Amino acid sequence: KNEVEQSPQNLTAQEGEFITINCSYSVGISALHWLQQHPGGGIVSLFMLSSGKKKHGRLIATINIQEKHSSLHITASHPRDSAVYICAPYTGNQFYFGTGTSLTVIP
């Protein structure tokens, strides 16, 4: 049983396109992280959300706690956005992780 489902698993986009990655989860959470993992493995937390919407530059994250769903949007995508994006709900005791969405942005 997967507590976290992400879609799509793989995504290829042309530079400039608007991108959406979706995350559905089944656990009760206190917060949800969106993580970025570049080739070579290092992971960076992009957002931590507990409600509503957050925006950092071209990245926007939204969460609907009642529906147990979160989305990550990238506006005006760029090749440097190519990475794996991972949804990580936090229950207050531990994190759960999606399998990630592998994004490739083509110039």
Added chain:
Amino acid sequence: DGGITQSPKYLFRKEGQNVTLSCEQNLNHDAMYWYRQDPGQGLRLIYYSQIVNDFQKGDIAEGYSVSREKKESFPLTVTSAQKNPTAFYLCASSWTGRPNTEAFFGQGTRLTVV
């Protein structure tokens, strides 16, 4: 600057040898976690600790051991009992019991056993 440091980034070991991965944080976080990542799979919890001198097994603890003698440090030992140790290992830390808790993640250690 506060952060979490894993070392080394790449590690090679011969089969049958124990190896210890380091994880240190200076964020004064209560909780620390170790995860394993295999190709095409999500991160899976190995062990976690929410307080010094206490830790709990995660989903895939067999073949691993940890210690939490100091709040700042949570080393992971991959023992010879771990049947398939080659993987990417990630350490994380966070506050516990607080709403809106943000986590910090290390850069990871890629372990290759030959």
